[in-house]
Amino acid sequence: MGAANVLFFLALLSFSAVSTFAENEEDPGLVMNFYKDTCPQAEEIIREQVKLLYKRHKNTAFSWLRNIFHDCAVQSCDASLLLDSTRRTLSEKETDRSFGLRNFRYIETIKEAVERECPGVVSCADILVLSARDGIASLGGPYIPLKTGRRDGRRSRADVVEEYLPDHNETISAVLDRFSAMGIDTPGVVALLGAHSVGRTHCVKLVHRLYPEVDPALNPDHVPHMLHKCPDQIPDPKAVQYVRNDRGTPMILDNNYYRNILDNKGLLIVDHQLAYDKRTKPYVKKMAKSQDYFFKEFARAITLLSENNPLTGTKGEIRKQCNVANKLH
Numbered sequence: 001m002g003a004a005n006v007l008f009f010l011a012l013l014s015f016s017a018v019s020t021f022a023e024n025e026e027d028p029g030l031v032m033n034f035y036k037d038t039c040p041q042a043e044e045i046i047r048e049q050v051k052l053l054y055k056r057h058k059n060t061a062f063s064w065l066r067n068i069f070h071d072c073a074v075q076s077c078d079a080s081l082l083l084d085s086t087r088r089t090l091s092e093k094e095t096d097r098s099f100g101l102r103n104f105r106y107i108e109t110i111k112e113a114v115e116r117e118c119p120g121v122v123s124c125a126d127i128l129v130l131s132a133r134d135g136i137a138s139l140g141g142p143y144i145p146l147k148t149g150r151r152d153g154r155r156s157r158a159d160v161v162e163e164y165l166p167d168h169n170e171t172i173s174a175v176l177d178r179f180s181a182m183g184i185d186t187p188g189v190v191a192l193l194g195a196h197s198v199g200r201t202h203c204v205k206l207v208h209r210l211y212p213e214v215d216p217a218l219n220p221d222h223v224p225h226m227l228h229k230c231p232d233q234i235p236d237p238k239a240v241q242y243v244r245n246d247r248g249t250p251m252i253l254d255n256n257y258y259r260n261i262l263d264n265k266g267l268l269i270v271d272h273q274l275a276y277d278k279r280t281k282p283y284v285k286k287m288a289k290s291q292d293y294f295f296k297e298f299a300r301a302i303t304l305l306s307e308n309n310p311l312t313g314t315k316g317e318i319r320k321q322c323n324v325a326n327k328l329h
């Protein structure tokens, strides 16, 4: 090898070393406190906004919690859930599985507060995940440290949602399969369904258990209340008729859900089945007994869900507004 060749070879070596380094620099993936240099106040601003909104509208916290499931379980935690439909495509929000999702305008309130401090830096995907984290804490659930660095997807498609999100009457086998595709095991699934310890279910998702005859699996003590809240077999689409998921402690994320489902007071077929399937029942019993165990498993499963297939590095974009992709502005 001549001197020139050696030099060339060395140059190549260092060039490739530099370029790999640059790629690593660009894409550390998800990390703790991703915005520490670019927007150090980001997590504090989000926490503050979530608190303020919770004071005014308690149900915003239910939405932040439900959002993390509906966004992250559908392909990626990429805030595709937040996009509005375009002239060409119907978005995820518009599907039957998304029925009842609410408070999207307050995600924009949080985003605007962050944009005022650090324009164009913090993704809607991270705002969605961190608002879920802070919403869980508002509801009395555990505080879950979560990584950031997600970027926003540019598309949202209604037609893929059913492939990812189970229906209200799905079998436990199908539910376990869908979550295991995200690396979430059986106790993780049982813990995540504990989210149904807060919020509501509209009568449209319940009337098939009440009419034409009452599902014998329902606790007869719970039935009069359900019939009172859902008096019509075909609910009036204009009346907002619903039953609270947990009548005992409807505003608190606690393990009362597991006692309810063991007592046949689970509203959805999946909730009820969770307490009876032999794979899930042992965990339901354990969580009904121990709030600590529920919180530990819930925190672990939320972490896994929040890290499902994110866009990082230079993929995707940082949206200016959470309901519209940038290129369409």
Ligand code: HEM
Pocket (backbone or CB within 6 Å): 059, 062, 063, 065, 066, 069, 099, 100, 101, 102, 166, 167, 168, 169, 170, 175, 192, 193, 195, 196, 198, 199, 200, 201, 202, 203, 205, 268, 270
């Ligand atoms: C098998 C999986 C699941 C199914 C089939 C399911 C289905 C549903 C349905 C049908 C509702 C009622 C919506 C309405 O009528 O307004 C609901 C509410 C809710 N779900 Fe789930 N869900 C599942 C898993 C999860 C997970 C994993 C989370 C969060 C970690 C979650 C969080 C919530 C919350 C917080 C509400 C109440 C929303 C509110 O009051 O605005 N769900 N779910």
Ligand SMILES: *[C@@H]1O[C@H](CO)[C@@H](O)[C@H](O)[C@H]1NC(C)=O
Pocket (backbone or CB within 6 Å): 167, 169
């Ligand atoms: C589940 O409920 C939907 C209506 O929400 C219905 O169309 C479907 O047939 C039900 N599936 C099963 C397996 O019962």
